[in-house]
Amino acid sequence: MIDSVKYENGKLYIIDQTKLPTILEVLEIDDIKDCWDAIKQLKVRGAPAIGIAAAYGVVLGTRNADESSFEGFYTEFKKASEYLASSRPTAVNLFWALERMDRTVLENKALAVKEIKELLEKEAILIHEEDAETCRRIGENGLEVLKDGMTVLTHCNAGRLATAKYGTALAPIYVGKERGINIKVFADETRPLLQGARLTAFELQEAGVDVTLITDNMAAMVMSKGWIDAVIVGCDRVAANGDTANKIGTYGVALLAKAHNIPFYIAGPLSTIDLNTLTGKDIPIEEREPSEIINGFGKQTAPTDIKVFNPAFDVTPNELITGIITEKGIARPPYNVSLKELFDK
Numbered sequence: 001m002i003d004s005v006k007y008e009n010g011k012l013y014i015i016d017q018t019k020l021p022t023i024l025e026v027l028e029i030d031d032i033k034d035c036w037d038a039i040k041q042l043k044v045r046g047a048p049a050i051g052i053a054a055a056y057g058v059v060l061g062t063r064n065a066d067e068s069s070f071e072g073f074y075t076e077f078k079k080a081s082e083y084l085a086s087s088r089p090t091a092v093n094l095f096w097a098l099e100r101m102d103r104t105v106l107e108n109k110a111l112a113v114k115e116i117k118e119l120l121e122k123e124a125i126l127i128h129e130e131d132a133e134t135c136r137r138i139g140e141n142g143l144e145v146l147k148d149g150m151t152v153l154t155h156c157n158a159g160r161l162a163t164a165k166y167g168t169a170l171a172p173i174y175v176g177k178e179r180g181i182n183i184k185v186f187a188d189e190t191r192p193l194l195q196g197a198r199l200t201a202f203e204l205q206e207a208g209v210d211v212t213l214i215t216d217n218m219a220a221m222v223m224s225k226g227w228i229d230a231v232i233v234g235c236d237r238v239a240a241n242g243d244t245a246n247k248i249g250t251y252g253v254a255l256l257a258k259a260h261n262i263p264f265y266i267a268g269p270l271s272t273i274d275l276n277t278l279t280g281k282d283i284p285i286e287e288r289e290p291s292e293i294i295n296g297f298g299k300q301t302a303p304t305d306i307k308v309f310n311p312a313f314d315v316t317p318n319e320l321i322t323g324i325i326t327e328k329g330i331a332r333p334p335y336n337v338s339l340k341e342l343f344d345k
Contacts, residue, residue, distance in 0.1 A: 002015065002024075003165070004163070012028075014043060015027075018042060029060070032057050039053055042193065047091040047234070048134075049162050050088065051093030051271065052127055055124035055128070057080070058080055059117075061080030065080075073113045074105060077105055092237040092273075093271050097271075100123065104120055104123045135163050136171065138166070139172045139173075146229075148176075149182065152229065153186040153188065153253070154231070155246070156195045156233065160203060162234065168234045168325075169234045172232070173204070185212070188216050188249065189213065192292050192293050197213055216252075219252075231253060232325075233247075233250050233264075236313055237277065238266065240278050241279050242335025243280025243318050244266050244324075245280065245316075246316065247314075265321070268326065273342075283315060285311050287309075287310055293310055328342040
């Protein structure tokens, strides 16, 4: 499979994930407005991939910025950064990447603006490359809790489409397959945008992984049959106490796993852990348009004027989480201690 995000010759290329699984279309982006739209409209999605795209978006947005003075350039840089930050509020990687780009500018403000622009491009490429390595390490650490022949259930898409490579929740499956360790997967459909059906099922099948697609309301039945050995999902923001925001429906899956004594794991890079956010109550939750439910994929399935509540994410309390798999190891309760220790490494 081609990369979900690619940067080449000064242009950003992304797979338009709104067209999958029936159409594989690669978008060419050379304008910050198109980058903002790609993030907002979920053409590129997944917390790590959003961060990567935003970093490149900064490069695109400042390419023609004023070079006569640092102050003039920095004003335009901040405008571009704040614009990209407005695209989606929940995934912390977006803000982490933008802050890293900001730090690059400020640490080199004594240089000519042209050189700062070159350093911004290098930093965006580095963020991209680091994510691929980070995901591989998440996969290696995730294999510590999995064995050949086990079956995991996952929700939404936290695979290679959501990152630079390998994914987060799916990284142990991909790394395991490279090593001859075969893990079966049940993928929740993930309403209302069907990221599990359209994306997870698609990419796992393309990779030759044994994957079974189920609707969200089948998870309890599948667990009750003893078919699931572990649940692994991704994350969009992890609070300092371990409370985790992920795609809507994750909280329900965690409750089901608890009821069936199935270990429930979060997988994500340290950049998704926000120690400045103390608990899940402090995580802003994005709410999306009613049309995603009323007219999902172009077919009306509800009354036109019906009231709709459409949060994109929910928060899973830390007491339901068995462990948080990162590139630095697996954090376990109490998370307010173990997560900080991972950063100290």
